[in-house]
Amino acid sequence: MEFFADTAETKEIAELIDLGLIDGITTNPSLIRKSGRDVFQVLSEICQMVKGSVSAEVVGLTAKEMVSEGRRLAEIASNITIKVPLTLEGLKACKILSSEGRQVNVTLCFSSNQALLAAKAGATYISPFIGRLDDLGMNGMELIEDIRIIYDNYDFDTKILAASIRSPLHVRESALAGADVVTVPPAIIKKLAQHPLTDKGLESFLADWNKTGMKIV
Numbered sequence: 001m002e003f004f005a006d007t008a009e010t011k012e013i014a015e016l017i018d019l020g021l022i023d024g025i026t027t028n029p030s031l032i033r034k035s036g037r038d039v040f041q042v043l044s045e046i047c048q049m050v051k052g053s054v055s056a057e058v059v060g061l062t063a064k065e066m067v068s069e070g071r072r073l074a075e076i077a078s079n080i081t082i083k084v085p086l087t088l089e090g091l092k093a094c095k096i097l098s099s100e101g102r103q104v105n106v107t108l109c110f111s112s113n114q115a116l117l118a119a120k121a122g123a124t125y126i127s128p129f130i131g132r133l134d135d136l137g138m139n140g141m142e143l144i145e146d147i148r149i150i151y152d153n154y155d156f157d158t159k160i161l162a163a164s165i166r167s168p169l170h171v172r173e174s175a176l177a178g179a180d181v182v183t184v185p186p187a188i189i190k191k192l193a194q195h196p197l198t199d200k201g202l203e204s205f206l207a208d209w210n211k212t213g214m215k216i217v
Contacts, residue, residue: 001175004053004161004183008035010045012186017049024052026105026127026163026183028083029059040076047077055105055125057083058093066093074102081105081124086114091121098122105161112146119156125181130174131164140164141173148178168192 002023005016008031016022025046032039039056047054056076058069070082070093081103084090094104098121105125106118110133118126128147130140147160159180165171168191174182 001179002052002181003189004055004181005189006031006163006165006183006185008032008037008042008046009186010035010042010049013046013049016186016189021189022050022052024054024081024181024183025050026055026083026161028055028057028107043073043076043080047079050079052079053081053103053105053125054079055081055083055107057107061087061089063089063092063096066090067096070097070102070104071100083107083127086110086118091117094118094121094123098124107163110143112143112150115143115147115158115160116150119151119154119158123158125159125161127161127163127183129164130162130170131166133164134166141170141177144174144177144179 003021004024004026005013005022006026008027013025035042043056056073058066060066060069066084073082074080082097083105084093086106086109094106098104103124105127106123107127109115109126109128115126128143133140133143144160144162151158161181161183162174162179163183165182165184165188168188171182171184171192
């Protein structure tokens with residue numbers, strides 16, 4: 001499974017790169033706004049930092065606008081993935097952009113039928129929003145499972161990118177359900193390594209080692 005960080009904060013990205021834990025980045029208009037920086041400047045910097053996919057989202061509502069914006073965003077770097085919404089106009093834009101050989105992430109997916117259409121349109125990634133479905137009292141993980149079955153039934157190449165991750169449990173369940181990628185806020189990525197028994201065991205080992213009076217280097 002690939003790990004993408006869902007952030008536009010370059011300091012957070014640099015820290016995760018240093019840990020060797022991420023394969024790509026996803027951004028959206030809200031994350032760009034939160035960064036407080038020019039969209040082209042911050043995306044260019046991120047693309048230089050990360051070798052893998054960097055999703056950059058269009059804001060137009062018509063296919064014509066999305067294609068124009070997508071082409072402009074793709075000029076930033078070769079690893080830009082154009083992010084379009086799962087609307088009919090977004091699917092039309094996806095078809096055009098993917099036919100040009102560009103990577104496209106179709107976002108805001110909330111049903112398996114939507115995911116099927118995105119694959120038919122040539123999407124590189126489909127982004128089902130798990131957490132937002134859970135917020136409505138639905139089981140977001142069932143959507144990942146359904147999409148996995150459909151894509152495997154027809155050998156679609158579109159990768160399932162589990163999004164709107166709210167907890168380490170979401171990451172675990174996405175992996176079990178067969179998601180190809182998870183995009184995770186940096187704080188949750190760090191939580192994946194935490195366990196109280198790990199901390200307790202390390203404390204015990206170090207206490208015993210200190211009693212030996214020995215050094216390794």
